[in-house]
Amino acid sequence: MGHQFELQKTVELAATPEEVWAAIATGPGIDSWFMGRSEVEPREGGRTRLSMLGQVAEATVTGWEPGKRFASRTEPGPDGTFLATEYLIEGRDQGSTVLRMVQSGVLGDNWETEYEAMRVGWDMYLGSLAAYVAHFPGRSATPVTAFRPGAGHPDQVWAAVTGAFGVTGPVTEGVPARLTVPGLPPIDGVVDLVGLPTYFGVRTDDAIYRFLHSGTERGNALVVGHHIFAADPDPARTEQAWQEWLDRLPVG
Structure with a gap:
């Protein structure tokens, strides 16, 4: 009902x-x-x-x-x-x-x-x-989405994600965050949004990067939902690169 x-x-x-x-x-x-x-x-x-x-x-x-x-x-x-x-x-x-x-x-x-x-x-x-x-006033972004079902318990997933960005210790807004995704330009920004154990975000000069965990009741899925403001000649390849990164993320 x-x-x-x-x-x-x-x-x-x-x-x-x-x-x-x-x-x-x-x-x-x-x-x-x-x-x-x-x-x-x-x-x-x-x-x-x-x-x-x-x-x-x-x-x-x-x-x-x-x-x-x-x-x-x-x-x-x-x-x-x-x-x-x-x-x-x-x-x-x-x-x-x-x-x-x-x-x-x-x-x-x-x-x-x-x-x-x-x-x-x-x-x-x-x-x-x-x-x-x-x-990013007056600009528009290319959205990037990737999905990994059954990624793992929130604690394991966030340790892997924040660790990949070089974030150690307490995860707080304003700390530097750096990541290299094979096939894409290096990411160099700051943590700008923290709502663990549900979401984590990084902002750079040309993108907003977002990671969302569904919770154990909804399958422990990890979802990537980014917004890329830099010109991208191949959005499909960018999305594929993030999907491959997500699939390879060492959780646990």
Whole structure:
């Protein structure tokens, strides 16, 4: 039996309402901080499309007020489950913006696990949004996604990931992070987002790198969701290089 829910998050962003709108209500903007690849038909009644790891999720735009409100809703599934997402934009002094995100709907039988995953996952994505509008305004990224199911227990996985970046001791924001992925330019940046045991992030001058662990209840999967702002002549090769790195990551 389905379970109704509502989840609310608020974040203050170093960007104007117009910049925030471009980030949350256009395909290139969403690609620069959220999961997968997105398309948005810019009108009320239009369609949105999210593609990730061979799966496609579509929704209908239910609210379209540029600079103020953007909302969408999926069609109910056979079991009655659906998701509705609403963004409310409020401009503040000195060019900043407060963004309120409300997600609601009906979850399935395993609703508690799904709700917790969304609750924590939104913290990572909104943190990525904040990094995007603050450090890469006016630019758009190529999203990179890779997935390793059954990667291992969170402690093992994060020891491997942070160790690969040369991070030792407590994992805190602001510490240097360096990594070489075969076939790609070296990564040299700082840890900019920490929400262990669920997520870990690094920012460089031309990319936002994100790693997300699903938790033991959802299969101990490790997901890579990066946003590359540098010009990339071969995005498919970049994604393949990250998948190979993920598959070879020595866990445990």
